[in-house]
Amino acid sequence: MSAEPVSLELPMQREPAAAASLRAGVAKQILRLVTRQVPVDVVLPDGALLNRRGGSRTEGRPGIVLQRPESLFGRLAENPKIGLGEAYTAGDWHAAEGTDLADALAPYAARLSGLVPGWMLRLSRLVDLPIPADQRGAVEHTQENISAHYDLGNDMFAAFLDPSLSYSSALFDRTRPVVEQNLQEAQLRKVNAALDLAGVGAGDDVLEIGTGWGTLAIEAARRGARVTTITLSVEQAALARERIEDAGYADRVEVLVQDYRHVAGTFDAVVSIEMIEAVGERYWPDYFAALSRLVRPGGAIALQAILMPHQRYLATRNSYGWIQKHIFPGGLIPSTTVISEQAGRVGLAVTRTDRFGADYAETLRRWRSAFLAAWPSIRSETFGEEFRRTWEFYLAYCEAGFRTGAIDVAQIRLEADGRDRS
Template sequence: MSAEPVSLELPMQREPAAAASLRARVAKQILRLVTRQVPVDLVLPDGGLLNQRGGSRTEGRPGIVLRRPESLYRRLAENPKIGLGEAYTAGDWHAAEDTDLADALAPYAERLSGLMPSWMLRLSRLVDLPIPADQRGAVEHTQENISAHYDLGNDMFAAFLDPSLSYSSALFDRSRPVADQDLEEAQLRKVNAALDLAGVGAGDDVLEIGTGWGTLAIEAARRGARVTTITLSVEQAALARERIEDAGYTDRVEVVVQDYRHVAGTFDAVVSIEMIEAVGERYWPDYFAALSRLVRPGGAVALQAILMPHQRYLTTRNSYGWIQKHIFPGGLIPSTTAISEQAGQVGLSVTRTDRFGADYAETLRRWRSAFLAAWPAIRSEEFDEEFRRTWEFYLAYCEAGFRAGAIDVAQIRLEAEDRDHS
């Protein structure tokens, strides 16, 4: 992009200048060591390469330009999990002119587990920040955490989402070239796959946890189901009601601004699309207990969840990273093992898991392209250049993770045992 990067001054830990300088030099050497294992050229302001002595860029390799390398080193020294993204937002580095940002990040994601030796990983935990108390999922903070992201404004999301306003992974038809497929079509395929997984049909009572902008509720009503859909986003609820009314299903769908912990009654099916990531690990027992309590005997729950490998989940569950700080306060990605264990404790069992992580990478690629194309219309006093760079990094960072298989997404069926809910 041609826009001049903004300057973002971040609070640094108070320490003697000599100590801060030493930490920055150590971060530089670690970055040089790490990047020598990755086929991405890191270009210094003088044109040289950080990860090679002498030489020049290799033709065909992705490139990253270090515009203000010393500032980048200082941020990485302060906290590597947060500093890299904040350095991008500040304009300390950017993808080379011939390199897509996700292409620059993907090689690092592909080598995530082997980039740093174990002794270095142990040292890195010394700079891990604890998760702030207001991001641990308590009822009194959940509304604030959800609003911080989803109440950015319906118009902002509509500028880059497809007409279904689906803000979760699409599901593409693997029998056809992905490039030939419309995103809205793929999003409706995802929605109907989730409804199929939960066995939703005419006459069923359905609970949706996490309304979004109403597309799943509309599709369930189209099947003849009666739907209660809950959300904590006031802005999403308002537009969802409008869309449901326009579709002619107000007699079948009720939109309620409510925490899942406060829902009463029972349902033939419960569906929740990428909601578990926002719950907070501390409250997963409450979440799964609610699922168990709300689904009728013989019913089913369909979850769509972003996933990470279980070992990585165990090592990162208590750390605070860039995504939690800047995008999803209170968020934590589970593993399939964690989901299975939590479900089992409340009498639910995982009976089917359908993975489609590559589809999320493609979904994110399209969102980022649409976001950047729509930026002139999105830009305002509220959505400034810092916001643009933050969201550009967020979408590319996640795309790289899914492309590399560092994270995944799946639709998971949980079946309720035949038990008495009374």
């Protein structure tokens, strides 16, 4: 392959309408090819099926309706990694009657690595967008990226989260049917599992990186620990302080609006729940160096991290997708290989990994159900129909990924590996 990538700019400048039409036509044929491999009926406005000649929908099979197919094809032609979600937000397509959105997306997630032929993947750089400079994790941009998501408003999140206000995967009791367990008890089980993994007990000094709304800090203080918890979300910090005070632990917990790179001192345990995904790959060395610096000899670190297979991480690490554009600016999901490598470079070792991806799928299913049920109270001038459809797609898209194993979540224990870190 030549050193410089082939460019689509010249023909698009000469004949923009013709070029756009050509690209949309190609996108249509690729979509037809992809959908033929997946047991989901794709229905055109006239009732015909995009992925099968003749016939009608198969009973019991998930279905997708293309309300405005040409608009969808145009968005996919412009950028397939972003266009599908933006097309859902715009109303170009929707789940068929009787089909749950996650059920429609899951068969695609399950076949993610084999849907598109290799030659098409090699052309992906023609449509891949680079990660914007302000989403690469630099200190001056990190607070903006965090605020873009978490400062949407405490009331918005409270409308669909459980009373613990935990916005990360719950951990369900595998000895009991999931339907018998409420989300709050499963979230507290997750929190206490992370504290157990880090060995948090009475008298310990604990650092939490990523406060959320204060539940983990409260549970650690309940054990008799002294807690410093940091966040970059001003709104989260304010409510976390209120909840900590109401729980009676204001004397044991300090909430700081601070970047992890600026924390001073050392701690018996460091706990961080689904924070690493927001760090940005460029700054993972800084993050792990901070973990190594902040934990005392003999102490432990507990990370809860969303994960992807290493090969998929390598294939997507430099591309810009829908989730990054519309939900989590600056985010990148690591693999266990990356975590082990980064930890090893600063004298830390992974000593335990507990995976529970299916629990995240169930957590997301419950969040989406609660979000849609609460929508009449969330809807406002700030949160309109496009916001609802964006968040519905986000929650269903992630649920499908966890349900099929395309992505996973785990609690990971890190300890000093015995090398001199001075």
